[in-house]
Amino acid sequence: MDESKKEEIVSVEPESEVKENTIDQKNAEDKKDEPIDFLLRIVPEHRKVSREVTEGDIERVIEEAKVLFNICYSQNGPYNGALAMAHPQIDDKDPLRFFVTASAELIINPVIVRRTKTTIDSVEGCYTYPSLPPLKTVQRSNKIEVEYQTIEEDGKLSRVSYKGVSGKEAKVWQHEIGHLDAVYIYDNN
Ligand SMILES: [Zn+2]
Numbered sequence: 001m002d003e004s005k006k007e008e009i010v011s012v013e014p015e016s017e018v019k020e021n022t023i024d025q026k027n028a029e030d031k032k033d034e035p036i037d038f039l040l041r042i043v044p045e046h047r048k049v050s051r052e053v054t055e056g057d058i059e060r061v062i063e064e065a066k067v068l069f070n071i072c073y074s075q076n077g078p079y080n081g082a083l084a085m086a087h088p089q090i091d092d093k094d095p096l097r098f099f100v101t102a103s104a105e106l107i108i109n110p111v112i113v114r115r116t117k118t119t120i121d122s123v124e125g126c127y128t129y130p131s132l133p134p135l136k137t138v139q140r141s142n143k144i145e146v147e148y149q150t151i152e153e154d155g156k157l158s159r160v161s162y163k164g165v166s167g168k169e170a171k172v173w174q175h176e177i178g179h180l181d182a183v184y185i186y187d188n189n
Contacts, residue, residue: 038071039078041090045128050088050095050180053108053149055157061098061108062151064090068100079127084172086179089128099176108157110148110177115141122171124185136185140171 053061064087071090072082079085083102088095098108119139126136143166150158165173178184 046092
């Protein structure tokens, strides 16, 4: 091996190190501009029943509702177009009783106060189970009456509202309230 080749080899190594560093830096810069991966927030099935939202939770509800809205309704949201999504789908440590809907509603502390006894088939999918067959037929009441709260413009928890819900909307409410109670469409029902 002559001296000039040795020189060459010695000089190649630091060069390749520099190259790798450059790539790492570029990746880091690319990541900085990437949107937050909201999909990473989705937690697997769990059996923790969500707790009631109180005035002290409002700030957290607003922040977490933003995450849910981004997952379901932002242009690049991983589940863009979802009908609704419940907080326990992104939090299995301290899940709160609320869900968001495609009509931009924030439904807090929902309770079904009445329901039709006869049930109808409802074909549903669930984002908590991304790897399972996407649709399952479950039984739902066609009409329900619900009480719920939301957040007022002044940032306070609203008084309890009441409404009747039917058809597709009733199915969505029952599916989401199921999430709050840690009941899933793949449970036997
Ligand atoms: Zn679901």
